[in-house]
Amino acid sequence: MVERVPATVTWGLFAAWVVHDAEELATMARWSRSARPRLERLFPPVPWERLEVSQAHVTVAIGLMGAVMAAASAEGARTGGRSPLFQAALAGFGAHGVVHLAQAALTRGYTPGVVTSPLVVIPFSVWAWRRLKAAGVPVDAGPPASLAAFPVLAAAVHGLAHALTGRGRTRIRRPGRA
Template identity: 45%
Template sequence: MKPTTAISLGLFAAWAAHDAEELITMAPTSRGVFRQLPRGLPIPRSLRERGLSQKHVNVSLCLMAVPVALSAVAGIKTDGKSPWFRGGLLAFGVHGFTHMTNSVAKRGYTTGVATAPVIVVPYWLLARYVLRQQGVNGSNKRVNATALAAIPLTLGVHLISAALLREGSLGPALQPEDAER
């Protein structure tokens, strides 16, 4: 197997391993995370109070699997030269640092932080090294633009999940004993 094929497949594998953590932890931790965000952020009250449901997380991860898989395929087809693959790789690596930064800011666990330093960031660094060894240079405008597109893509995935699930997108309703905490 060519090194560029291995790292292209590795993007999807690393994403899947990392998202397994998110699959397990995002819904139960989301209520606390949303509650701690600054009040000035335009987050619906229902989302602050209830967080995300497990169904919402499941649908969102399935939706995100499509562009990640297609990015990996683009990497395989182009020996790692595709801006889509390289942008996806850049976005994946940088997003690992956001998980760690979020946990520092929260001063506690946030979803994704357990696998970010042991899977996401090491894979990203290795993939960048392999690409350089194979003569594929770092970023350019197209790669950076593709990476930045991950921000609205992520928001879009969550909005689509919310639209599909409606009320089912929200976590469990706040119980009276929880309201006192």
């Protein structure tokens, strides 16, 4: 028997993403500057100066990813969770949470998103998959293509944010200010 998938599963993905990315929005730009000396000592070959981002860059990148997540959630709601786009976004979101935990372990400290990953991202993802299965929705067990696509999507979002805001570290100048 196929049950109806509640909106808490489909639109819940977008809501969980908003909570998680609010943490990233509030911390990423400042963290990328303040953590850089420590990261340069831990991992000298990495070009950390290229990875430092401005608040404008972070805001645009999060807005772009938000559009993707909203579209995936809407498609999930429209199809009762059966959409490959929705399931790929859900898989990528859950994996993204695990990546945050690994990043924090590797860098031996806080990284943006690590607080909401074990509290929101991972629990929501596990719960949503369970609800889909309980509702009789065919799920793509371990969609490797969607997991491989996630870093590509993240790079594209950051690349577009870079193009829209200029060099990642530059600040947007306000009229009348130098």
